[in-house]
Amino acid sequence: MKAVKPKKKLGQHFLTDLDIARRIANTVDTCPDLPILEIGPGMGVLTQFLVEKQRQLKVVEIDSESVAYLNERFPRLSDNIIGADFLKMNLANVFQGQPFVLTGNYPYDISSQIFFKMLDNKELIPCCTGMIQREVAQRMAAQPGSKAYGILSVLMQAWYEVEYLFTVGEHVFNPPPKVKSAVIRLTRNATINLGCDWLLFRRLVKTVFGQRRKMLRVSLRQIFPSPPNDDFYQHPFMILRPEQLSIQQFVELTNIVEQQLKTQ
Template sequence: MTHGFTRPAKKHLGQNFLHEKGVIDKIVQAIDPQPGDALVEIGPGQGALTFPLLRRHGQLIAIEFDRDLHAPLQAAAREHGTLHLIEGDVLEVDFTALAARHGDARGQIRLLGNLPYNLSSPILFHALTHAAAIRDMHFMLQKEVVERMAAGPGSKVYGRLSVMLQAYSVVTPLFTVAPGAFRPAPKVESAVVRLVPKPAEDIAIRDHARFAELVRAAFGQRRKTLRNALSGVASPALIEAAGLRPDARAEQIDVAGFVRLANLPVPA
């Protein structure tokens, strides 16, 4: 599986290469690629997921930042299927345009990958901006990040990431992965999560920029009440008009509460 891959993982890129077959099989099973699906892998690394998916599905698009991995990936992929490799930074890839060119019959792609821990949140937010072009996502992340993604109101780890992701998608943690499944072994546990973007009519957010601004401000200083955290963004009267208490904290407010508040017209 590592044929032609001679360089060690690069710490500054957050590389930890998956190698445990049982875990790889579980991920492939969770993704369950079907004929016609357009699979797009973020950070294929040394192909641990890439090659089993190619064997199962026949073709795959992969986005890889590390130029040293391109030649060995292309060479090793040939015996498994057709790999279309995109060189560059995933944060600069336009998933909507990619889906328009290479998507399935509905013009959508399926995202997957073992995400670098230091970039997981930016990648998730980047994917959200293209949610209409994405059918689903299966990512391996730090376990604590997955816990934050799926957390509900009242939880200590419920925060901006939880609200933003759950407003636009259904988040389902699937299973945890021990450090020994990677080379080098990270110091933390990992987890695999599925995100399914909601249909536009189910999101019901009228002004996406306003919603993002409110959520960012509300969780900017967690200990503050909404009255104080949102001063300058939403008045106590507006907070009450959304059915929320100005003396509540952000971590007590569910996603629907933030949506109601964002949808209220701001008094001139």
């Protein structure tokens, strides 16, 4: 089989360390009874260990050259190799509506989009593992008060327990990326109802972290079609910056903003 040449336009960095690949594959054991969907298998360095799990496995790969390679290397997976763009897929159709584990060596340039899509399909994905850029992993796992705490931290932790598992250096990839990587695991928490309007919550979080150095009384103005009443700005949250709020406080703030919006 002819090796696939990594394509810069697709952000491909093929993992070459088999021990790390095996460790990543083993992270899916947290959800042992569910099928697995791997994103961006490339030449199958992670796939070769996932097929040993004796679980239903599908892989989705946008690169046609990699798809051809995978079909040749893993003939028993031929019916489960999907040549498509994950971001455009209807995930409810992947396993006929059955929940599944998401994993992969995720392309750095679309990793955040992958996780936002996962949030939109959170009832289908109780567990997600894989490797991403270390900086993104740190943001996802960050706690209130830290510089890394932001949009990804709040939105992901609202629905998932986030574990930063281990760091991976640059030298185990072809070609080596310019940044370090990290392996993470996300497991759905017990939250069924967030306690506020999810769409408004998401909009609010993105809005205030878009001006993270400003107090909430300033950044929140963008949400309202007309200025809120004076009482709104008397709330103790208004003199805080977004990184100072916990997820539960963001829920409370969302409900306060929703009530104010109803008066306009």
